[in-house]
Amino acid sequence: MMQTQSMDVSQKASEMTPFQAALGDKAGAHSTDHEAMMRARQVSVFYGAKQALFDVNLDMPAKAVTALIGPSGCGKSTFLRCLNRMNDTIDGARVTGNITIEGDDIYSPAVDPVQLRARVGMVFQKPNPFPKTIFENVAYGPRIHGLAKSKTDLEEIVVNSLQKAGLFNEVKDRLHEAGTGLSGGQQQRLCIARAIAVSPEVILMDEPCSALDPIATAKIEELMDELRQNYCIVIVTHSMQQAARVSQRTAFFHLGILVEEGETSVIFTNPKDNRTQDYITGRFG
Amino acid sequence: MSEHIVKAFEEELKLLDSQIAKMGGLAEDMLGRAILALDRRDPNLAEIAIKDDKAIDELERQIEEQAISLIARRQPMALDLRQIVTAIRISSDLERIGDLSKNIAKRALAVAGEPHPKQVMLGLKHIGLTALEQLKHVLDAYSNRDADKAMKVWLRDERIDAMYNSLFRELLTYMMEDPRNIGLCTHLLFGAKNIERIGDHATNIAETIHYLVHGTAISEDRPKGDVTSSTVIEYPDMHFKNGKD
Numbered sequence: 001m002m003q004t005q006s007m008d009v010s011q012k013a014s015e016m017t018p019f020q021a022a023l024g025d026k027a028g029a030h031s032t033d034h035e036a037m038m039r040a041r042q043v044s045v046f047y048g049a050k051q052a053l054f055d056v057n058l059d060m061p062a063k064a065v066t067a068l069i070g071p072s073g074c075g076k077s078t079f080l081r082c083l084n085r086m087n088d089t090i091d092g093a094r095v096t097g098n099i100t101i102e103g104d105d106i107y108s109p110a111v112d113p114v115q116l117r118a119r120v121g122m123v124f125q126k127p128n129p130f131p132k133t134i135f136e137n138v139a140y141g142p143r144i145h146g147l148a149k150s151k152t153d154l155e156e157i158v159v160n161s162l163q164k165a166g167l168f169n170e171v172k173d174r175l176h177e178a179g180t181g182l183s184g185g186q187q188q189r190l191c192i193a194r195a196i197a198v199s200p201e202v203i204l205m206d207e208p209c210s211a212l213d214p215i216a217t218a219k220i221e222e223l224m225d226e227l228r229q230n231y232c233i234v235i236v237t238h239s240m241q242q243a244a245r246v247s248q249r250t251a252f253f254h255l256g257i258l259v260e261e262g263e264t265s266v267i268f269t270n271p272k273d274n275r276t277q278d279y280i281t282g283r284f285g
Numbered sequence: 286m287s288e289h290i291v292k293a294f295e296e297e298l299k300l301l302d303s304q305i306a307k308m309g310g311l312a313e314d315m316l317g318r319a320i321l322a323l324d325r326r327d328p329n330l331a332e333i334a335i336k337d338d339k340a341i342d343e344l345e346r347q348i349e350e351q352a353i354s355l356i357a358r359r360q361p362m363a364l365d366l367r368q369i370v371t372a373i374r375i376s377s378d379l380e381r382i383g384d385l386s387k388n389i390a391k392r393a394l395a396v397a398g399e400p401h402p403k404q405v406m407l408g409l410k411h412i413g414l415t416a417l418e419q420l421k422h423v424l425d426a427y428s429n430r431d432a433d434k435a436m437k438v439w440l441r442d443e444r445i446d447a448m449y450n451s452l453f454r455e456l457l458t459y460m461m462e463d464p465r466n467i468g469l470c471t472h473l474l475f476g477a478k479n480i481e482r483i484g485d486h487a488t489n490i491a492e493t494i495h496y497l498v499h500g501t502a503i504s505e506d507r508p509k510g511d512v513t514s515s516t517v518i519e520y521p522d523m524h525f526k527n528g529k530d
């Protein structure tokens with residue numbers, strides 16, 4: 001009898017409060033129990049002789065948003081670009097260490113960077129739709145990757161992707177008009193639809209809202225919240241408030257070093273490192 | 286800790302801190318006067334304490350307004366956020382301490398003309414000064430962001446509870462001895478209870494300081510010593526036979 005009672009108590013202690021559950025229902029809060037989708041170990045990046053990133057270790061869980069924050073030049077975008085080998089395209093850039101997606105080394109010679117970028121999609125700061133129709137913007141990826149067996153198949157992928165990106169209802173009557181004719185926020189969602197169309201596992205976002213107004217920003221944030229049910233999302237943002245709003249985990253970079261990483265609600269209420277505290281409270285000298 | 290890049294934010298947080306300090310000072314003065322008013326049967330002191338309560342209420346209102354405005358305009362994070370939440374919590378505890386002190390002062394006025402039993406008055410003064418000391422220490426702990434000192438206050442509240450228990454018994458005994466004591470003793474009993482509650486508010490503030498400094502709640506349970514809710518004192522002269530006659 002006594003034993004059962006004490007077990008009840010210990011069970012209670014490990015249970016989440018309803019609020020914690022609401023914050024972290026799709027992983028995040030307890031990501032240590034959760035399988036990391038992408039895993040970076042001892043990652044350093046050099047631009048020529050200059051080292052931009054120093055021995056970064058970071059797990060990015062599936063079905064959660066991981067936010068990378070830090071002042072300009074701290075290495076957060078450099079780190080993000082390692083995750084789909086975008087740094088390969090920069091002359092003199094060299095990446096050391098190990099990055100895996102579901103256990104596969106993404107820098108292994110056997111990996112085709114183009115195939116990798118289908119698994120790890122990216123959305124940029126400025127919406128950059130192709131100078132093509134809305135339909136073609138989304139259809140382009142699945143077509144070159146041979147993901148559609150027929151025209152109907154392709155149409156289904158396009159409609160599906162636009163729906164997931166929360167754009168379909170706004171553009172369904174003008175799918176064959178130019179993507180560049182959409183508003184900034186719509187263009188950004190079109191870019192997200194384009195990334196989703198090739199069924200990635202990870203979506204990288206490099207300041208996806210910095211060129212958008214607050215309403216368009218809210219729509220993208222709502223979209224991220226929906227997308228995280230199915231994807232691992234990693235976002236670089238200059239807006240601490242945005243990181244606090246959208247992410248389950250936050251990593252703070254400073255001078256090329258990953259200073260602190262943890263649950264978003266802890267980082268923004270009780271960070272452990274003074275540098276993190278100074279940065280997020282606006283005290284950085 | 287370095288200062289905020291935005292100086293106005295820094296100023297606003299400092300203002301909030303100084304408002305709390307001011308409010309704390311007022312609460313200390315009020316409680317001190319209320320205890321003295323009771324002890325010396327001094328209606329003038331009691332009147333001052335009663336009047337001061339308005340100022341404390343007004344400060345609480347201002348602090349709350351500033352805190353809400355800070356949250357809306359500055360979107361505070363981490364330590365800043367904790368400081369603002371802390372200010373709201375502490376000001377509400379201090380406001381309650383003000384109310385309770387005012388109530389003690391009113392009772393001091395009510396019983397000023399009556400003879401005071403010496404032993405009880407000594408006990409009452411003692412518990413009052415102990416609560417005042419607790420309040421002073423916890424306010425010092427706040428202004429120095431000293432969580433260890435706050436923790437000491439938190440642990441010491443047990444002493445106030447013990448004093449209250451014995452006053453409770455003593456006052457009940459007086460009432461039983463002579464029904465003419467009931468009026469006076471009831472006022473004194475409520476006075477003692479108010480002081481005991483003030484001690485509890487001081488421990489609330491101590492808990493808030495712990496949160497401010499460490500970012501987490503105190504994990505252990507506070508030792509609690511107020512057993513008066515279940516205390517029964519037998520009437521000395523009558524012997525009921527368990528309800529049967």
